[in-house]
Amino acid sequence: MPAPYRITRRIDIDAGHRIMTHGSKCRHLHGHRYGIEAVCEAVDLHHDGEQTDMVLDFGFLKAEMVKAIDEPCDHGFIAALADAELLEMFTPQGRDPAHWRNALEAEVRAKGEATTTDTRLTTKLTVVPFQPTAECLARHWFVKLAEPVRQRSGGAARLVMVRVFETPNCAAEYGE
Ligand SMILES: Nc1nc2c(c(=O)[nH]1)N=C([C@H](O)[C@H](O)COP(=O)(O)OP(=O)(O)OP(=O)(O)O)CN2
Numbered sequence: 001m002p003a004p005y006r007i008t009r010r011i012d013i014d015a016g017h018r019i020m021t022h023g024s025k026c027r028h029l030h031g032h033r034y035g036i037e038a039v040c041e042a043v044d045l046h047h048d049g050e051q052t053d054m055v056l057d058f059g060f061l062k063a064e065m066v067k068a069i070d071e072p073c074d075h076g077f078i079a080a081l082a083d084a085e086l087l088e089m090f091t092p093q094g095r096d097p098a099h100w101r102n103a104l105e106a107e108v109r110a111k112g113e114a115t116t117t118d119t120r121l122t123t124k125l126t127v128v129p130f131q132p133t134a135e136c137l138a139r140h141w142f143v144k145l146a147e148p149v150r151q152r153s154g155g156a157a158r159l160v161m162v163r164v165f166e167t168p169n170c171a172a173e174y175g176e
Contacts, residue, residue: 013069134164
């Protein structure tokens with residue numbers, strides 16, 4: 001039986017990306033105002049404490065979404081690790097692109113993503129091990145948020161789904 005209580009929190013970020021494998025316009029460098037919604041459920045509400053009669057405090061959920069999504073990605077560029085030509089453009093002047101990329105790759109392998117401003121224009125860059133489609137970003141942010149949701153709710157709430165809007169008309173969801 002599905003849990004009867006559900007909450008949704010949304011944040012919005014601005015970020016650039018490109019889908020290097022896309023057959024059309026999304027190959028080009030472009031940006032989105034991403035809308036990201038996290039949906040959490042609980043079988044029962046908290047019975048005491050500061051989250052009394054809540055699934056999970058919206059403020060706690062926002063704080064975790066900011067940490068997992070806004071801090072690494074807002075006003076930055078999200079790049080696929082496989083996009084070697086794009087990463088070469090971000091390589092700081094005078095540095096060996098392969099060496100610089102290898103360090104990022106090691107961090108991506110270890111942590112699932114790498115965020116840096118050690119880039120050519122000192123712009124924020126987040127490297128991910130997939131094409132930054134709305135589907136993959138939804139899955140990536142779901143994986144980052146699932147445990148913080150459990151912990152901040154004292155085990156009462158479960159992350160059900162993350163929905164990512166790329167435009168007001170296009171969204172992808174990942175849920176478990
Ligand atoms: N299933 C997916 N399809 C597409 C993705 C994606 O992540 N998942 N991404 C893109 C592009 O990044 C593009 O920016 C968005 O798609 P598109 O609908 O073509 O963009 P529009 O500018 O036409 O959107 P409007 O809302 O109509 O302005 C492509 N496909």
